[in-house]
Amino acid sequence: MNTPVSATVVSPQLRDPAWVSRLFWLLAAAVLLAPALVITEFKPWTLFEPETIKSTKRFISDFFPPKIETEFLLLVMREAWRTVAIATAGMALALIIAVPLAFISTSAISISALPGRMHALPFVLRQATRWLLIVLRSVPELVWALVFVRVVGLGPTAGVLAIALTYGGMLGKVYGEILESDETHATHALLRNGAGRLQAFFYGLLPQSAPELTSYTVYRWECAIRSSAVLGFVGAGGLGQQMDNSMKMFQGSEVATMLIAFMLLVAVADQASAWLRKMLA
Amino acid sequence: MRIAIEGLAARHPAAASGSLPALKPLTLTITPGEQLAIIGPSGAGKTTLLHALACALKPATGRLLLDDIDPWKLPVSQLQTLRGQLFLAPQAPPLPPRQRVITAVLAGRLPRQSLLASMASLFYPSHIPEAQAALEKFGLAGKLWERVDRLSGGERQRVGLARALVSSASLWLVDEPLSSLDPSRAAQAIDTLTRSAREHGATLITSLHQVDVAKRFQRIIGLRDGALQFDLPSTEVTHERLAALYAQHEEELLGATANGEENTAENPHIAPLYCR
Numbered sequence: 001m002n003t004p005v006s007a008t009v010v011s012p013q014l015r016d017p018a019w020v021s022r023l024f025w026l027l028a029a030a031v032l033l034a035p036a037l038v039i040t041e042f043k044p045w046t047l048f049e050p051e052t053i054k055s056t057k058r059f060i061s062d063f064f065p066p067k068i069e070t071e072f073l074l075l076v077m078r079e080a081w082r083t084v085a086i087a088t089a090g091m092a093l094a095l096i097i098a099v100p101l102a103f104i105s106t107s108a109i110s111i112s113a114l115p116g117r118m119h120a121l122p123f124v125l126r127q128a129t130r131w132l133l134i135v136l137r138s139v140p141e142l143v144w145a146l147v148f149v150r151v152v153g154l155g156p157t158a159g160v161l162a163i164a165l166t167y168g169g170m171l172g173k174v175y176g177e178i179l180e181s182d183e184t185h186a187t188h189a190l191l192r193n194g195a196g197r198l199q200a201f202f203y204g205l206l207p208q209s210a211p212e213l214t215s216y217t218v219y220r221w222e223c224a225i226r227s228s229a230v231l232g233f234v235g236a237g238g239l240g241q242q243m244d245n246s247m248k249m250f251q252g253s254e255v256a257t258m259l260i261a262f263m264l265l266v267a268v269a270d271q272a273s274a275w276l277r278k279m280l281a
Numbered sequence: 282m283r284i285a286i287e288g289l290a291a292r293h294p295a296a297a298s299g300s301l302p303a304l305k306p307l308t309l310t311i312t313p314g315e316q317l318a319i320i321g322p323s324g325a326g327k328t329t330l331l332h333a334l335a336c337a338l339k340p341a342t343g344r345l346l347l348d349d350i351d352p353w354k355l356p357v358s359q360l361q362t363l364r365g366q367l368f369l370a371p372q373a374p375p376l377p378p379r380q381r382v383i384t385a386v387l388a389g390r391l392p393r394q395s396l397l398a399s400m401a402s403l404f405y406p407s408h409i410p411e412a413q414a415a416l417e418k419f420g421l422a423g424k425l426w427e428r429v430d431r432l433s434g435g436e437r438q439r440v441g442l443a444r445a446l447v448s449s450a451s452l453w454l455v456d457e458p459l460s461s462l463d464p465s466r467a468a469q470a471i472d473t474l475t476r477s478a479r480e481h482g483a484t485l486i487t488s489l490h491q492v493d494v495a496k497r498f499q500r501i502i503g504l505r506d507g508a509l510q511f512d513l514p515s516t517e518v519t520h521e522r523l524a525a526l527y528a529q530h531e532e533e534l535l536g537a538t539a540n541g542e543e544n545t546a547e548n549p550h551i552a553p554l555y556c557r
Contacts, residue, residue: 112357115339116294119357189375192337193448194365194392199399203388207377 062252066260075242076261083238083265086156086231087224090163095217097136097168102175105129108184108205109197130176136169141227145236156237163224163231174216182209215277222266222273229262239265282366282452282484284311284334288343291333302341303329305507313451316475316485318495318515321504322530327488328372330504331454334486335369336360347452365392368450368483372457374441378430382421382440385429386412389444408447415446418473420466434461439470446477453478455487459494467494492523492534 046052103109105126112119118126141162148158187204195203206213232240239262246254286309292302304326311317319327332338333345336352344351352363368389376385383406390408391399401407413425419439429437438461445453458474459467471494478485489495501518503510503526510526511518527534 111361114337185371185373186375186377189369189371190388190391191361192335192364192369193367193389193450194361194363195388196361196391196396198396199391199394202400202403203380203384203391204375204377207380207384210379 059252062250063256065253066256067251067253068257072254072257076239076258079239079242079258080261080265082156083228083232083240084225084269086159086228086236086238087163087221089160090228091167091217091221091224093160093164094167094171097164098133098171098175101129101133101168101172102179103198103201105133105172105176106179106201106205108179108182108187109191109201111191111197114188114191130173133169133172133176136165137167137173138169139166141166141231142234145231145234149235154235154237154241159228159231159236159238162236163228167220167224171217171220175213178209178212178216179205182212211280214280218273218276222269225269226266229265283313283346283348284452284484285309285346285349286334286343287346289333289340289345290342291329291338292341293329294338301507303507304333306343307509308343309502309509309512311484311486314479314482314484315500316478316498317487317500317502318498319486319488319502319504320490320492320495320526321510322527322533324506325504326507327504328456329507331369331456331486331488334452335367335454336364337369362392365449366451368445368448368453370441370445370453370455370458372460374437376429376437376440378428380429382416382424382427382429382432383409383412385440386415386443386447389446389448393449411447412443415443416440418446418477419443420469435463435466438462439466442470442474445474446481451481451483453483453485453487455485457488457490459489459491467491471497490533 107113107118107126110118110122110126112122144162144165145158148161152158152161182205184205186208187200190200190204191197228236228238229240229243232238232242233244235241235244239258243255243258243262246258286307288306288308289304290302290306291304292300296303307330319330321327329338333340336345336347339353345353347363347366350363352360355363384403387402387406387408390402394402398407406412409425413422416422416425419442421436421439421443424432424436424440429440432440438458442455442458445455453474455474458470462470474487475485475497487498495501496515496518498515500513501515502512503518503522505526511522513522523534524531
């Protein structure tokens with residue numbers, strides 16, 4: 001005979017024991033999120049007030065139709081290409097910063113750590129390098145761009161330098177983490193057999209982690225393209241700078257064209273990076 | 282290389298300093314060019330002994346003398362130069378999966394190569410004939426340009442051993458070289474190792490699970506629970522001694538030759554997560 005199941009009385013064994021903790025975490029999330037909404041003055045209903053709707057309509061209607069004069073399109077293409085160039089040049093400089101620092105910060109190629117504990121001096125050096133990378137990457141590229149616009153003047157150079165510094169820190173830190181987390185068996189075997197650090201790096205560690213490192217680099221390059229467009233708004237050249245100019249002139253149709261160009265650019269970069277990463281897999 | 286160990290005990294680097302050492306105080310001398318096998322049940326301290334001899338593990342007590350020099354008294358850079366004289370082949374072949382076989386073998390030359398030469402060799406491999414000859418001796422002649430991840434487990438193990446042949450080490454420490462080889466490959470591999478070590482004038486020390494293979498060495502060391510049970514010419518290693526060495530582990534003594542199939546199992550890859 002089946003056990004009768006009453007609607008009100010459920011035997012304790014049949015009650016989900018995980019229920020209480022699930023409820024707790026749900027409530028905890030709500031309690032933690034509520035102050036965030038207050039601090040950010042999150043009031044979505046203001047979007048739907050008549051005054052807001054009117055100005056939104058005006059702004060958006062300016063966008064149509066997008067401007068498609070040949071001369072303007074050529075300008076947009078040139079600026080889009082400049083944006084890619086800023087991102088690529090910035091990434092190249094970032095690699096020059098990131099690769100040696102990541103190499104220095106990796107304890108997987110420590111010789112003194114082979115039989116046990118790393119010596120004090122290399123330990124301090126590795127930690128210091130890690131901190132340097134963290135400092136580099138914790139300053140947003142927008143801030144670096146504002147600094148460099150003042151130092152080297154308006155134009156792409158400021159954008160390149162801003163991306164180089166922030167992305168140098170970002171790449172260096174993540175490269176270090178990738179190298180650190182990978183299987184070290186091959187690398188340690190080489191070090192134990194008397195190979196140098198750089199030799200062990202190139203013959204053991206790098207072939208192990210190369211796909212992951214490259215894939216992350218390509219992904220970051222794509223991010224740099226998006227970010228270099230934003231940097232243009234503070235005068236660091238490229239599509240963003242043109243967009244900023246047009247916005248200040250209330251040329252909605254120009255902004256629309258550039259937005260479309262930018263979306264196309266990001267889509268192409270996304271495809272290119274997906275294709276590259278698939279090739280490496 | 283002349284090896285002397287005096288009351289040497291060692292424990293795994295991760296082990297607590299108060300814990301029982303994996304290798305209890307041990308005294309041995311090994312003359313240059315000697316070939317010897319270390320046998321014993323799992324957990325006997327065979328790998329620990331090899332690591333201690335390779336200067337991969339610092340002795341907890343006692344000392345190691347290589348050609349009458351205590352390597353642990355040397356500065357780090359000189360110790361690293363000395364390690365170039367010691368070739369340690371771990372049981373799991375230490376080969377990056379995406380590396381080509383040629384590069385993996387030539388990595389054995391790194392200690393005697395300048396950084397520049399080893400970088401150039403990544404661009405275009407130097408000493409291709411040497412690598413090919415080493416592979417041929419292990420029956421891998423056709424695998425020179427293959428990628429390591431295309432090889433079976435047994436083939437990888439033999440590539441790891443071929444590395445010894447291109448190194449200039451005078452002490453070869455080989456950990457379980459036959460663990461994933463079938464019996465005929467195992468016989469070939471051990472023949473190649475012993476003959477090549479003789480040709481190179483290198484001392485060969487290898488840990489083995491296969492007692493019948495160990496009998497082909499002049500000298501056999503029996504380890505059990507981290508302690509020396511016997512150190513004898515192989516002719517004097519009797520059934521009684523083996524039975525005592527493997528007491529309670531008889532399946533390892535009997536099944537030693539049975540588990541020699543080529544295994545192709547891959548290590549599971551653990552995908553790490555990062556803050557990006």
